[in-house]
Amino acid sequence: xxxxxxxxxxxxxxxxxxxxxxxxxxxxxxxxxxxxxxxxxxxxxxxxxxxxxxxxxxxxxxxxxxxxxxxxxxxxxxxxxxxxxxxxxxxxxxxxxxxxxxxxxxxxxxxxxxxxxxxxxxxxxxxxxxxxxxxxxxxxxxxxxxxxxxxxxxxxxxxxxxxxxxxxxxxxxxxxxxxxxxxxxxxxxxxxxxxxxxxxxxxxxxxxxxxxxxxxxxxxxxxxxxxxxxxxxxxxxxxxxxxxxxxxxxxxxxxxxxxxxxxxxxxxxxxxxxxxxxxxxxxxxxxxxxxxxxxxxxxxxxxxxxxxxxxxxxxxxxxxxxxxxxxxxxxxxxxxxxxxxxxxxxxxxxxxxxxxxxxxxxxxxxxxxxxxxxxxxxxxxxxxxxxxxxxxxxxxxxxxxxxxxx
Amino acid sequence: xxxxxxxxxxxxxxxxxxxxxxxxxxxxxxxxxxxxxxxxxxxxxxxxxxxxxxxxxxxxxxxxxxxxxxxxxxxxxxxxxxxxxxxxxxxxxxxxxxxxxxxxxxxxxxxxxxxxxxxxxxxxxxxxxxxxxxxxxxxxxxxxxxxxxxxxxxxxxxxxxxxxxxxxxxxxxxxxxxxxxxxxxxxxxxxxxxxxxxxxxxxxxxxxxxxxxxxxxxxxxxxxxxxxxxxxxxxxxxxxxxxxxxxxxxxxxxxxxxxxxxxxxxxxxxxxxxxxxxxxxxxxxxxxxxxxxxxxxxxxxxxxxxxxxxxxxxxxxxxxxxxxxxxxxxxxxxxxxxxxxxxxxxxxxxxxxxxxxxxxxxxxxxxxxxxxxxxxxxxxxxxxxxxxxxxxxxxxxxxxxxxxxx
Numbered sequence: 001x002x003x004x005x006x007x008x009x010x011x012x013x014x015x016x017x018x019x020x021x022x023x024x025x026x027x028x029x030x031x032x033x034x035x036x037x038x039x040x041x042x043x044x045x046x047x048x049x050x051x052x053x054x055x056x057x058x059x060x061x062x063x064x065x066x067x068x069x070x071x072x073x074x075x076x077x078x079x080x081x082x083x084x085x086x087x088x089x090x091x092x093x094x095x096x097x098x099x100x101x102x103x104x105x106x107x108x109x110x111x112x113x114x115x116x117x118x119x120x121x122x123x124x125x126x127x128x129x130x131x132x133x134x135x136x137x138x139x140x141x142x143x144x145x146x147x148x149x150x151x152x153x154x155x156x157x158x159x160x161x162x163x164x165x166x167x168x169x170x171x172x173x174x175x176x177x178x179x180x181x182x183x184x185x186x187x188x189x190x191x192x193x194x195x196x197x198x199x200x201x202x203x204x205x206x207x208x209x210x211x212x213x214x215x216x217x218x219x220x221x222x223x224x225x226x227x228x229x230x231x232x233x234x235x236x237x238x239x240x241x242x243x244x245x246x247x248x249x250x251x252x253x254x255x256x257x258x259x260x261x262x263x264x265x266x267x268x269x270x271x272x273x274x275x276x277x278x279x280x281x282x283x284x285x286x287x288x289x290x291x292x293x294x295x296x297x298x299x300x301x302x303x304x305x306x307x308x309x310x311x312x313x314x315x316x317x318x319x320x321x322x323x324x325x326x327x328x329x330x331x332x333x334x335x336x337x338x339x340x341x342x343x344x345x346x347x348x349x350x351x352x353x354x355x356x357x358x359x360x361x362x363x364x365x366x367x368x369x370x371x372x373x374x375x376x377x378x379x380x381x382x383x384x385x386x387x388x389x390x391x392x393x394x395x396x397x398x399x400x401x402x403x404x405x406x
Numbered sequence: 407x408x409x410x411x412x413x414x415x416x417x418x419x420x421x422x423x424x425x426x427x428x429x430x431x432x433x434x435x436x437x438x439x440x441x442x443x444x445x446x447x448x449x450x451x452x453x454x455x456x457x458x459x460x461x462x463x464x465x466x467x468x469x470x471x472x473x474x475x476x477x478x479x480x481x482x483x484x485x486x487x488x489x490x491x492x493x494x495x496x497x498x499x500x501x502x503x504x505x506x507x508x509x510x511x512x513x514x515x516x517x518x519x520x521x522x523x524x525x526x527x528x529x530x531x532x533x534x535x536x537x538x539x540x541x542x543x544x545x546x547x548x549x550x551x552x553x554x555x556x557x558x559x560x561x562x563x564x565x566x567x568x569x570x571x572x573x574x575x576x577x578x579x580x581x582x583x584x585x586x587x588x589x590x591x592x593x594x595x596x597x598x599x600x601x602x603x604x605x606x607x608x609x610x611x612x613x614x615x616x617x618x619x620x621x622x623x624x625x626x627x628x629x630x631x632x633x634x635x636x637x638x639x640x641x642x643x644x645x646x647x648x649x650x651x652x653x654x655x656x657x658x659x660x661x662x663x664x665x666x667x668x669x670x671x672x673x674x675x676x677x678x679x680x681x682x683x684x685x686x687x688x689x690x691x692x693x694x695x696x697x698x699x700x701x702x703x704x705x706x707x708x709x710x711x712x713x714x715x716x717x718x719x720x721x722x723x724x725x726x727x728x729x730x731x732x733x734x735x736x737x738x739x740x741x742x743x744x745x746x747x748x749x750x751x752x753x754x755x756x757x758x759x760x761x762x763x764x765x766x767x768x769x770x771x772x773x774x775x776x777x778x779x780x781x782x783x784x785x786x787x788x789x790x791x792x793x794x795x796x797x798x799x800x801x802x803x804x805x806x807x808x809x810x811x812x
Contacts (some may be wrong), residue, residue, distance in 0.1 A: 074485030
């Protein structure tokens with residue numbers, strides 16, 4: 001049973017039938033999926049969800065595809081772990097880490113992709129594609145392989161090598177001269193030329209819905225309570241806006257009482273168009289040429305930047321940006337305190353939390369959830385140190401090397 | 407509630423109290439954990455398990471530690487996905503892939519380690535350590551970090567660099583001149599010198615119990631039915647013997663009716679002491695000097711090799727070994743058919759399944775489960791190809807490069 005009824009323009013509220021379409025023909029606003037929320041409310045319950053699979057498909061009533069037809073590698077329902085050792089270092093109270101590195105291809109991108117590829121098959125599409133900073137590439141290639149679809153993933157030529165190698169084993173990588181914004185522009189043009197489902201272009205309304213499940217899981221894993229404050233990394237801005245939509249929908253269908261969650265955003269200074277607009281009190285997200293090790297956040301002209309800004313302001317959150325050094329330091333801090341290894345995007349999020357704690361924009365009386373969206377194994381070059389000097393395989397060999405430390 | 411009662415010698419059945427001990431003082435046989443299975447049977451049920459957390463701690467009644475005290479990063483309850491596209495290529499019927507790359511540090515080693523580190527804390531131990539081929543190192547460093555314990559992980563100096571870099575971010579790596587067997591010998595000596603918990607030496611009885619949960623999950627995820635045949639990679643042999651023990655325990659506590667599962671083992675030809683003994687019909691596992699890209703299986707003198715052999719023979723399974731080329735080919739086969747990227751150990755398992763299918767040792771009427779125990783991101787050098795040549799960011803640029811393919 002699918003409760004999605006139509007696509008609706010985020011600007012002028014015109015509706016369209018469910019098809020591979022992504023902008024309003026009238027006002028060029030972005031299209032979103034509209035559900036029959038009354039029908040969802042009748043169908044959905046905490047008990048029904050608890051009996052569902054340990055994947056994001058447990059929330060199928062709020063997704064725009066038929067779950068029984070899902071191209072499923074097990075995306076979603078990742079651990080939410082309480083991070084007391086991290087909280088202590090930051091001088092905070094209750095901090096939780098949503099470890100979305102434990103998705104099938106080790107980033108949150110598996111969430112939108114499992115939905116988009118399932119929808120592509122429903123539309124009769126044979127080839128899927130994407131414009132990606134690396135994580136999406138991995139997710140699309142893997143889900144396409146699993147479904148037996150052809151895939152083309154377009155990436156900037158200079159992303160982390162491990163993301164290219166991992167993706168090339170799963171599908172077809174097209175490296176493009178230029179940055180993400182150039183790659184994205186090319187993919188928009190290609191939708192006119194090929195009968196493809198480009199997951200974050202002409203399948204974007206369905207694709208983006210997958211990210212809402214991060215909000216659903218957060219609530220369920222906190223025993224159907226909402227956090228006071230969440231910190232979300234911002235690239236295109238879609239993740240943040242969809243997490244906000246997710247919290248709102250939980251209220252709308254009666255799963256939680258009220259959704260007063262402060263939503264904050266995290267960016268790297270080397271690519272901070274949304275944080276800059278926030279600091280300036282402006283609605284105008286001015287494009288920037290990215291230059292940061294946080295390559296998965298390196299979107300200089302973010303499609304949903306304006307909407308992310310609006311959600312942050314509406315909820316009483318903030319958007320901050322951090323330096324490259326802060327990013328690396330935060331990766332190590334999360335690893336040493338909680339045993340979780342993140343790529344730079346997660347370093348941006350932890351560093352932003354630290355900065356907001358120092359500035360008093362997050363307080364020790366708040367229950368805070370941060371989203372760690374990509375795995376450190378994909379960007380080890382950022383943390384690589386000198387290789388350890390091998391010791392002889394004897395007790396004396398160990399003593400000579402390590403007791404001098406103490 | 408912990409139902410573990412004592413340690414019991416696998417050879418002479420003498421029992422010992424639960425302590426950091428691992429061999430029988432009488433006959434030097436290995437020690438295992440003994441439970442009060444009658445009490446477990448009264449406590450455990452399918453319904454109770456279904457209400458448990460989406461981790462291996464849902465099976466706490468059959469683990470030797472207090473679950474409420476667990477050092478928990480979310481190990482276990484990884485996806486079991488039906489692999490129809492893989493099965494078709496291999497000419498098999500029903501094949502399932504247990505994707506244990508989706509553990510907290512991306513290998514099955516998080517299972518034994520979450521148990522061992524929890525037990526270490528219960529014993530008042532402040533420093534944990536291990537002898538590792540790489541994956542265990544990662545798991546120990548992460549769980550120790552999360553628990554706030556000190557850690558030393560000992561590895562052969564020539565393991566995959568990504569495993570060293572990832573582990574060094576989480577804890578303290580000691581690279582040792584020599585192979586795994588040398589490293590293991592050193593760790594045995596170090597238990598006499600330092601008050602450490604070396605997870606796979608003096609905590610081994612508790613540690614090894616964690617791997618049973620792979621059998622429990624397989625049964626639960628198949629709707630509380632057992633598979634006909636499982637294929638398990640063999641390094642020390644402990645994983646295979648513990649999966650066998652897991653199936654037996656499910657019968658013993660009344661969760662499933664009978665446990666007639668054929669259990670087969672997979673090795674690389676470059677390190678195949680157990681497969682060789684199997685082929686020769688011998689009980690004598692002769693040590694071998696490992697030389698294979700499957701570094702996580704490179705244990706030339708496997709501690710539980712004899713017991714693995716015994717389980718395989720008892721259950722009517724087989725142990726086969728595959729070439730380096732077959733390993734790489736199988737990594738690509740699994741990626742292209744199912745979207746799952748494995749390190750070479752998984753390539754060994756898939757290649758062994760393929761070989762056994764060709765030899766008729768696994769048939770298309772069997773329901774088969776294979777265990778993919780480590781992530782491809784940790785060993786990308788094995789599959790790296792030439793980097794793709796960047797195209798200009800134009801439709802014509804794409805056409806020029808890719809339409810010539812077709």
